[in-house]
Amino acid sequence: xxxxxxxxxSYGSKxxxxxxxxxxTPGRVTGFLGPNGSGKSTTMRCMLGxxxxxxxxxxFDGRQYTEIDSPLTHVxxxxxxxxxxxxxxxxxxxxxxxxxxxxxxSRVDAVLQMVxxxxxxxTRVGKFSxxxxxxxxxxxxxxxxxKVVILDEPANxxxxxxxxxxRDVMRHLANEGxxxxxxSHQLVELSLVADDLVVIGQGKxxxxxxxxxxxTQHAKTWVRVVSPQFDALAxxxxxxxxxxxxxxxxxxxxxxxxxxxxxxxxANNIVLHELSPQxxxxxxxxxxxxxxxxxxxxxxxxxxxxxxxxx
Amino acid sequence: MIGILKSELxxxxxxxxxxxxxxxxxxxxAIIFSLTSMFAFSNGEIGDSLVSMVGNFVPLxxxxxxxxxxxxxxxxxxxxxxxxxxxxxxxxxxxxxxxLLTTMLVSVLSVLxxxxxxxxxxxxxxxxxxxxxxxxGSDLRVLLSAIILSAFxxxxxxxxxxxxxxxxGAISALLLWPTILEGMVFGLLSLAFKDSNLFKFAPIQGxxxxxxxxxxxxxxxxxxxxxxxxxxxxxVFVVVGAVLFSRRDA
Numbered sequence: 001x002x003x004x005x006x007x008x009x010s011y012g013s014k015x016x017x018x019x020x021x022x023x024x025t026p027g028r029v030t031g032f033l034g035p036n037g038s039g040k041s042t043t044m045r046c047m048l049g050x051x052x053x054x055x056x057x058x059x060f061d062g063r064q065y066t067e068i069d070s071p072l073t074h075v076x077x078x079x080x081x082x083x084x085x086x087x088x089x090x091x092x093x094x095x096x097x098x099x100x101x102x103x104x105x106s107r108v109d110a111v112l113q114m115v116x117x118x119x120x121x122x123t124r125v126g127k128f129s130x131x132x133x134x135x136x137x138x139x140x141x142x143x144x145x146x147k148v149v150i151l152d153e154p155a156n157x158x159x160x161x162x163x164x165x166x167r168d169v170m171r172h173l174a175n176e177g178x179x180x181x182x183x184s185h186q187l188v189e190l191s192l193v194a195d196d197l198v199v200i201g202q203g204k205x206x207x208x209x210x211x212x213x214x215x216t217q218h219a220k221t222w223v224r225v226v227s228p229q230f231d232a233l234a235x236x237x238x239x240x241x242x243x244x245x246x247x248x249x250x251x252x253x254x255x256x257x258x259x260x261x262x263x264x265x266x267a268n269n270i271v272l273h274e275l276s277p278q279x280x281x282x283x284x285x286x287x288x289x290x291x292x293x294x295x296x297x298x299x300x301x302x303x304x305x306x307x308x309x310x311x
Numbered sequence: 312m313i314g315i316l317k318s319e320l321x322x323x324x325x326x327x328x329x330x331x332x333x334x335x336x337x338x339x340x341a342i343i344f345s346l347t348s349m350f351a352f353s354n355g356e357i358g359d360s361l362v363s364m365v366g367n368f369v370p371l372x373x374x375x376x377x378x379x380x381x382x383x384x385x386x387x388x389x390x391x392x393x394x395x396x397x398x399x400x401x402x403x404x405x406x407x408x409x410x411l412l413t414t415m416l417v418s419v420l421s422v423l424x425x426x427x428x429x430x431x432x433x434x435x436x437x438x439x440x441x442x443x444x445x446x447x448g449s450d451l452r453v454l455l456s457a458i459i460l461s462a463f464x465x466x467x468x469x470x471x472x473x474x475x476x477x478x479x480g481a482i483s484a485l486l487l488w489p490t491i492l493e494g495m496v497f498g499l500l501s502l503a504f505k506d507s508n509l510f511k512f513a514p515i516q517g518x519x520x521x522x523x524x525x526x527x528x529x530x531x532x533x534x535x536x537x538x539x540x541x542x543x544x545x546x547v548f549v550v551v552g553a554v555l556f557s558r559r560d561a
Contacts, residue, residue, distance in 0.1 A: 049401045050394055050561040066401040077398055083391035085326060092325045099318035100399040140395065 001026055002047070002148060002179055007056035009039075009046055009203075016042040018203040019056070024181045024196075026147070029174045031194035031211070032183035035290050039203035040183045041079070044152055048077055060148050072101040072144035078151045081133040086126030090117055090136050093125055094143060103144055111139040116165075130157030138169065149173055151182045155189055167193045191282035201290045211282070219285035223258045226250035226274035227265070236264045250274065312409070315400055319383075319413040322392075329382045336375030337421050340368035341428035348433035361437075362450040365429045366523035369457040370489075372425050373464035373519075376418040377485045380468025383414050384552075385478040394561050403557045407473075411466055411549070418465035422457055449525045452534065456522035459538065463519065463545045470545075470552030489515035514544035 002024035009017040017039040024030045034040045045051040047058040049066040057064060060075055068074050084093050094108040112118050115135040120128070128136065134157055141149055151170070155163045163186070170193050174180050181198075184190045197214045199207040207214050226249050227233055234244045234251060242256030250273075253261055258277040265272050280288075323329050344365060387393040400406050468485050475481040497513045510517045511532050518537040527533055532540060 045394075045561070048398050050397055052558075052560065068401075071401060072399055079394055079398075080391060083394050085322075085386065085390045085392055087327045088325050092321070096318045096321045096325070097395055097399050099314050099321060100396075102314050 002058065002060055002150075002181060004043070004047065004058045005056055007043060007046055007053050007058060009042055009051060009053045015203050017046065017053070020200060020203065020205055021056075022198045022205060022208045024148075024179045024198075026179045027174055027177045028195040029170050029180045029182060029193050030196040030198060031190040032181055032198050032200075033187070033190070033286055033290075034183075034200040034206075038200050038290070040200065041152055042203075043200070044077070044079060044150055044181075044183070047150065048075070048079075050079075070101040070144070072097070072103065072146065074144070074146055075148045075150065076141035076144055076146035077149070078134075078137040078141040078154055080152065081130065081137040081156065084125045084133065084136060087124055089122045089124055090128075090139075091121040093136065094139060097140060098143055101144055107143065107145075111142050114142060115139045131159060131162050134158055134166075135162070138166070146178070148179045149181070151180070153184055154182060155184060155186050163189055187283040187286055188281070199286065199289055206289050214289070215279060215282065215285055217285075218289040219282070220254075220280040220288070222278050223253040223256060223261050224250065224274060224276045224278050225253060225261060225272065227270060227272050229270045232268070233261075233265055233270050236268060236270075237261060240264065252278070312405060315405055315409040316412060318399075319409045320416070323379075323383060323413060323417060326382070326386060328386070329379055332375055332378050332382065333417060333421055336372045336379070337425045337428060339375070340365075340372055340425055341432070344368060344429040345432045345436065348436045360450055360525070361430055361433060362453050363525040365426060366453045366457060366525070368425075368429065369422070369460055369523045370520045372422055372457075373418075373461040374486060374489070376421055376461050377464040377468030377471075378482055379417060379421075380414045380465040380470075381472040381478060381481040381485060383410055384469050384472030385476060385481055388476045389478065397561050404553070407553050407556050410469060414465045414469045415462045418461045419458055422461040426454065426457060453523050453525060456534075456538075460519055460522050460541075463541065467545045467548055470548040473552035473556045474548070489520070493517075512540075514541060518544070 004023070005021050007017050007020045008015070020039070020043060032040055032043075042051060046053045046056075047065060049064070060068065065071060065075060088096075091108060091112065094111065095105060097103075098105065098108050109118070109121070112121050115138050117132065117135055117139065120132065125133065125136065134154060138151070138154060141151060149170075154170075155166045158166060167189060170180050170182060174195070182190070182194070191211070194211050196209060197207065197211050198205070199214065207217065222245075224247075225233065230250050234253075237244060237253050237256055240256060240260060242261075243254045245252045245254065258275060262272075262275055264270075265275070347364075387396060396406060397403065464485075468481065471481040471484050472478070475484065493513045493516050497510050497517070501507055501509045508530055511530070512518075518532060519541040521527070521531065521537050522534065522541065527537075531537075
């Protein structure tokens with residue numbers, strides 16, 4: 001189990017992580033979300049002892065990372081797929097890492113096979129695509145058969161098959177009872193695998209807990225209705241405090257539950273062809289939750305910024 | 312600790328740039344010395360010992376091994392492997408000591424090989440042509456100094472690498488200081504203080520390189536003083552490198 005308590009880290013006058021606390025439970029995949037520059041990578045580096053926090057602590061089963069003997073056999077991590085010497089072969093890259101923690105050469109070959117790189121074992125890392133480097137990074141994380149796995153953007157640069165494979169690996173690791181903490185910008189992918197979410201913005205915790213709670217709290221919900229008597233139903237819904245948004249097929253009712261809409265329709269003999277509660281995506285919920293803490297925001301494309309001014 | 316040492320050695324021998332520079336540090340002096348033996352001495356005798364002549368090549372080998380030391384540390388930063396190194400071994404002092412010992416071991420083995428490749432072929436060439444050479448009392452000291460100088464320059468390079476974290480900066484400092492800047496600085500100091508004897512305080516040229524000399528003038532530092540002075544100079548960089556390596560965020 002990972003426990004992060006009151007972690008704080010500043011670079012000069014800028015607070016990258018601000019009094020952050022959360023926990024990661026064994027047997028569950030925990031998604032770590034936040035906009036660019038929100039402090040996700042800094043948090044992970046502090047957890048692994050690469051950066052020294054100004055305050056706070058991160059523990060793995062009660063011990064700080066720097067106190068663990070042969071840490072790779074307890075905590076596996078992938079921080080950056082580019083962290084490999086371009087002139088070394090994949091196998092040699094894993095071998096020098098394995099030697100530091102007394103991990104056997106046979107385990108090196110085993111993880112290369114696990115990540116589907118046995119045929120590229122003797123190829124130099126410099127010749128690898130980003131996707132292959134991600135796989136090699138995952139091999140590093142799995143090298144010590146750890147109880148805790150920390151992955152920073154593991155699906156970056158992977159093709160659809162690779163993304164699905166990464167998702168399956170994370171699910172499999174969690175099913176084996178391991179704690180999995182994964183940061184990702186691919187929210188659709190994360191929504192398919194994460195059990196819990198830790199959402200941060202400008203270094204501060206925004207939300208932490210099961211993904212369902214987060215969606216309930218931040219995702220928009222509405223009722224989709226298709227009916228030949230839609231206008232009549234819309235008037236009745238407005239009278240109950242709901243709002244109406246017309247669509248080509250019918251309409252969406254906001255601020256009112258599907259049960260209430262159903263009851264209104266039944267009481268007034270209104271025929272319904274569709275009545276379905278709708279929930280926004282994790283992406284929409286994430287954008288809603290982090291809207292106030294986005295540090296770097298692109299200009300809206302409704303005013304086309306790419307059009308060069310006419311002379 | 313053994314695992315970390317093995318890992319550092321493995322890293323060194325699986326890096327092409329390091330291997331090339333280390334090979335150069337051995338082969339280059341050996342080739343030059345063998346060619347000198349082949350063509351420079353036509354007959355008669357050489358009024359010097361072979362070892363003392365080989366000693367003149369040791370600064371070159373030492374500086375190249377210093378570059379190996381630089382690469383041993385800076386490549387970790389340029390390739391991003393420093394993060395994996397420190398995640399695998401969070402005790403940074405252990406990593407530093409392992410790098411130090413590895414660099415020293417490689418430099419000692421390289422300089423021994425260089426001495427062997429210089430002395431054995433040259434001796435065979437000269438003996439076959441009936442050219443005689445002296446074996447003098449200071450030979451053993453020169454051989455010992457060659458090992459010490461190379462090892463110290465290698466760990467100086469390693470420390471500069473940890474301080475600068477970039478190959479160009481560290482290699483420039485390692486090569487420019489003894490070859491150009493030290494002469495300029497101590498030349499200017501001699502002018503300023505009107506004392507021509509200040510060069511004996513030059514840490515690398517005046518003391519480090521001096522270690523492999525066969526004779527010491529009375530106005531120069533003795534071998535032991537030079538060794539102490541040079542060790543202290545290198546020691547300062549080793550300590551600064553170790554402190555920065557331990558405290559800096561990776």
